[in-house]
Amino acid sequence: MKKILTALALGASAVFASGAADAATLDQVKQKGFLQCGVSTGLPGFSNPDSKGEWTGLDVDLCRAVAAAIFDDPSKVRFSPLTAKDRFTALQSGEVDILSRNSTWTLSRDATQGLNFTATNYYDGQGFLVRKSLGVKSAMELNGASVCTQSGTTTELNVADFFRSNNLQYEVVAFQGQEETLKAYESGRCEVFTSDQSQLYALRLKLADKDEHVILPELISKEPLATAVRQGDDQWFDIVKWVHYGMLNAEEAGITSQNVKDMLNSPNPDIKRMLGAEGNFGEQIGLTKDWLARIVTKVGNYGEAFDRSVGKGSPLQIERGKNALWSKGGLQYGPPIR
Amino acid sequence: MAITHDGPAPAARPQSTSSIWNDARFRGNVAQIVVVAVVALLLGAMIWNAQENLSNQRIASGFGFLNQTAGFGLNQTLIPYNESSSYGRALLVAILNTLLVAVVGIVFATILGFLVGVGRLSKNWMVRKVCTVYVEVTRNLPLLFHILFWYLAVLAAMPAARNSYSIFGEVFINNRGVYIPRIVFGEGSHVGFIAFAIAVVCVIVLNKWATARREKTGQQFPVFWTSVALLVGLPFVGFALVGFPLTLETPVLKGFNFVGGSRLLPEFAALVVALSIYTGGFIAEIVRAGIKAVSHGQSEAAASLGLKPNLSTRLVVIPQAMRVMIPPLTSQYLNLTKNSSLAAFIGYPELVQVFAGTTLNQTGQAIEIIAITMGCYLVISLVTSLFMNWYNRRVALIER
Numbered sequence: 001m002k003k004i005l006t007a008l009a010l011g012a013s014a015v016f017a018s019g020a021a022d023a024a025t026l027d028q029v030k031q032k033g034f035l036q037c038g039v040s041t042g043l044p045g046f047s048n049p050d051s052k053g054e055w056t057g058l059d060v061d062l063c064r065a066v067a068a069a070i071f072d073d074p075s076k077v078r079f080s081p082l083t084a085k086d087r088f089t090a091l092q093s094g095e096v097d098i099l100s101r102n103s104t105w106t107l108s109r110d111a112t113q114g115l116n117f118t119a120t121n122y123y124d125g126q127g128f129l130v131r132k133s134l135g136v137k138s139a140m141e142l143n144g145a146s147v148c149t150q151s152g153t154t155t156e157l158n159v160a161d162f163f164r165s166n167n168l169q170y171e172v173v174a175f176q177g178q179e180e181t182l183k184a185y186e187s188g189r190c191e192v193f194t195s196d197q198s199q200l201y202a203l204r205l206k207l208a209d210k211d212e213h214v215i216l217p218e219l220i221s222k223e224p225l226a227t228a229v230r231q232g233d234d235q236w237f238d239i240v241k242w243v244h245y246g247m248l249n250a251e252e253a254g255i256t257s258q259n260v261k262d263m264l265n266s267p268n269p270d271i272k273r274m275l276g277a278e279g280n281f282g283e284q285i286g287l288t289k290d291w292l293a294r295i296v297t298k299v300g301n302y303g304e305a306f307d308r309s310v311g312k313g314s315p316l317q318i319e320r321g322k323n324a325l326w327s328k329g330g331l332q333y334g335p336p337i338r
Numbered sequence: 339m340a341i342t343h344d345g346p347a348p349a350a351r352p353q354s355t356s357s358i359w360n361d362a363r364f365r366g367n368v369a370q371i372v373v374v375a376v377v378a379l380l381l382g383a384m385i386w387n388a389q390e391n392l393s394n395q396r397i398a399s400g401f402g403f404l405n406q407t408a409g410f411g412l413n414q415t416l417i418p419y420n421e422s423s424s425y426g427r428a429l430l431v432a433i434l435n436t437l438l439v440a441v442v443g444i445v446f447a448t449i450l451g452f453l454v455g456v457g458r459l460s461k462n463w464m465v466r467k468v469c470t471v472y473v474e475v476t477r478n479l480p481l482l483f484h485i486l487f488w489y490l491a492v493l494a495a496m497p498a499a500r501n502s503y504s505i506f507g508e509v510f511i512n513n514r515g516v517y518i519p520r521i522v523f524g525e526g527s528h529v530g531f532i533a534f535a536i537a538v539v540c541v542i543v544l545n546k547w548a549t550a551r552r553e554k555t556g557q558q559f560p561v562f563w564t565s566v567a568l569l570v571g572l573p574f575v576g577f578a579l580v581g582f583p584l585t586l587e588t589p590v591l592k593g594f595n596f597v598g599g600s601r602l603l604p605e606f607a608a609l610v611v612a613l614s615i616y617t618g619g620f621i622a623e624i625v626r627a628g629i630k631a632v633s634h635g636q637s638e639a640a641a642s643l644g645l646k647p648n649l650s651t652r653l654v655v656i657p658q659a660m661r662v663m664i665p666p667l668t669s670q671y672l673n674l675t676k677n678s679s680l681a682a683f684i685g686y687p688e689l690v691q692v693f694a695g696t697t698l699n700q701t702g703q704a705i706e707i708i709a710i711t712m713g714c715y716l717v718i719s720l721v722t723s724l725f726m727n728w729y730n731r732r733v734a735l736i737e738r
Contacts, residue, residue: 085699092397092702113702114397134594144593146514151691152699160411160421171595172411173605175685176695184685187494188513189604191594231396 025097025229025236026070026286034076037063038096041081041178044202045310045318046102046122046225055079059100061305062121062227065243066098068298069282069291083177085152088113091230098229098240102196104154105226117226118241122310123322123331125219126158127197129204132214134191139218143168148190150174150181158221159194182206196223201316238285246292248334249274250301252325257300260293274337281337292337302332388705403701404429410696412687414603425697432692433714439609439688440675440718446614447674448667451621458626469622476619482680484616489608489684496604499595510589516602517589524583533576534569541565605686609678617674624666628659660733668726672719679715689714 029035039047039059046057055077064074080096091099092114102124103109105117130136139162147163149155151174163170173190175181182203185193193200200215207213227244229237250256253271255263264275272278276289283289299305306323307313324330358364392399404426411421416434419427457469476484493513497503502512510517523530548559577584589599632655640650679690689711698707 085695088699088702089704092395092704108700109702112398114392114395142594144595144597146595148685151685151696156411156696157409157700160409163411164421170411171413173413173685174410174687174691174696176682176691180683180685183490184493187490188496188498189493232394 025233026239029070029097033071034078035063035067035070035098036080036096037066037077038080038082038087038090038099038101039063040101041083043102043178043199044205045198045314045316046202047079047081047100056309058122058305058309059102059225059227061299061309062100062240062244063098065247065295065299065305066240068294069239069243069246069287072294072298074298083152084150085176088115088228091115091228094230097236098227100227102199102225103228104196105224106154109228114231115228116231116237117228118237119244120224120226120331121244122198122225124196124198124223124225126155126194126221126223127200127219128216129185129193129195129200129213130191130216132212136191136216139216139220140166140168142170142192144170145192146171146173146190147192147194148173148175148181148185149194150178151176153195154221154223155195162220178203196225198225198310198316198318201318202310205315235286239287242285242337243295244302245334246274246295246337247299247302247305248325248332249337250292250296251303252327252334255296255301256304257296257298260296264293270337279338392705398701398703399706400703401706403703403706406701408697408700410700412692414606414687425701428697429689429693429710429714432687432689433718435686435692436675436678436688436714437718439606439613439678439681439686442610443613443617443674443678444671446610447617447621447670450614450618452625454618454622455625456629458622459629473619473622476615477623479616481612481616481677482683484612485609485680485684488612489605492608493604499591502591502596508586508588510591510596512596513604514595514601515604516607517596517599518602519589520587520598520600522585522587524585526580526583527577529580530573530577534573537568537572540568540572544568603686605681605684608684609681609686613674613677616677617670620670620673621667624663624670625659627666628663629655631662632658657733661730664726664730664733668723668730671722671726675718675722676715 037060039055039057042048043057047055047059048057050056060077060079063077063079067077068074070076080090082090082096082099082101087099087101087103088109090096099115100121102122104124105120109115110117128139128142130142136142142163147159147170149159149172156172156174159170159172162168173184175184178199182193184190186207193203195203197215197219204210204213204215227240229240253268253274255271255274260275263271264277266272266275269278273281275293276282276291280289282291285291288294300308303320303325306320310316310318311320320328320330322331324332326333389399405424407422408425408428409421410428412419412428412431414435415431416438417427417431419431454469454472457465458473460466460469496511496513499512499514502510502517504510508519544564545561548561551557551559587598589596589601591597636654636658637650640654641647645653678688681688682691682695685691693714694707694711698704701707
């Protein structure tokens, strides 16, 4: 009943508090001494506690990068695991400062939920996971299938659109949490488990007989998974947005956590500006001059975070694909720091 | 919460020297008016402040979203619904699904509770012990555990659609639920329905007549069996007159699932079973307490009047036990209805799952949606209470 509590908390904050949106989030975070970051309840590759209980993943790294930029210490983050249903309410009510929880950027969420999406951390699309034994090669062969999904997601809407527009019969079974959904699929309640494709790769690892399941080739939607902050605090919005772009720019310039010390002496004016040797770009968004040097030293650039979490250095082995830099044919494009 | 005086009115005292504030009734009225005004002001301020803050935070508010297209599918709909229906329609579907589980659950829990409650008082040692074990086991485990057990443990043991358990090739049981043949009523079926309606009227009239006769002459009439004969026989004759325009639609395996026939969702089945078994344990204790509360002298008196044991139970003991049982039974019915919200854990599309879950997340209007959801449960519970209170007054002991 956490959802109800969160909703009531929002109700209470809306009813009693006076305009939480006015306060500067950066000052609050500095005062608290840590960043409160909303993440998933456990999705390998994006936000998942490791064997020591430390949160790891691509979404987690963004929060750690923000903390590194503010405090020069990526460990000054506290994580709030949120289900799909709770996440936006938690951000609205001020329970978290930043929502970095594989959430799809859509117009209606942007417009009506009192939040702003900063930048797309991972470009995804919705896919289907089925048992190999079904012999299905394409999503178009799924007529009459039962589909397990998590409730309160864009996934739930996309699957309805897909089957309807292709004149296929289906039955949707929607569960509150990722765990329940996967368990129902595993017990044979559904032929199909549907979610963002990256999640399918991650969750397949959790299945007992993971080699008996296959991900169908079709992507039925665009799922730009973006970070979100509350509306009404432009400074905070800029900080979170530029932390992501900073990590992209660092990758593009070849600055890594290994070579960032040497790069400080680089004659390249681009790199000088990024690392704070020239200009005061960090200060312009309310941080320090060396904000990006702190991020890259402590967390790494976007490519490093990607490889470590979901890419070649992880069990997920997801290709960069659309998440490659624009210069390498992907969609990740950091506006210039100048 | 006015405390009214039954004594002589204070106005009877003529002294004009005492202040009006010495008048207890006047002070009471002023206090009440002040309290009501403060509560109303607070409420108004809260609503105004909430609206102000929501618009400051640019969160949509108001109830306009109820007319917007929902866009999601639901797998059990008692009224026509599809993805292009509105959120309001989805709410209606969800309320009906909640009511369905509540009503079916209440019926089964009551039957189970009565059987076990009477069983605990049985003279048979075996029956008594079995019923005691049932009550102790079900009452002492959390409800969520019951629900997950029936859903995950029982579902996991069911075969896939292609290897369904089949009963005479008509009924199929698999991990997608229970599929039963559906009777399709063809042309001319209305004759059968009219015959059934006539049968119902006949049964009511017969019952009244038999009761009146018994009270006058003491003679018994086999009402139960006559009623069964009427309810089955008349529609049969009705359908026979038009040559049985009934066809049976048998479920057929087509693709992944069965098509045709009627289907019981496994989520629904698990929820009903779990709620009935859990609440049945509590009802059994209420029934036992109710029967125990009727003094033994009552059955002895009935026996001395020559009533057979089962007649004395039905006509003397149970009616008096009812009076003790109804109030706690009402609480159990209300609990069962509210407990159905735990269905969110197994994906049954009821009020909390569909409305306070999916709809809340798609629209983001937490305050309105939680308010509507609370309102729905409140109305359902109050109506149940009203009905049970009415029934309670009916069975209450009329003292002469």
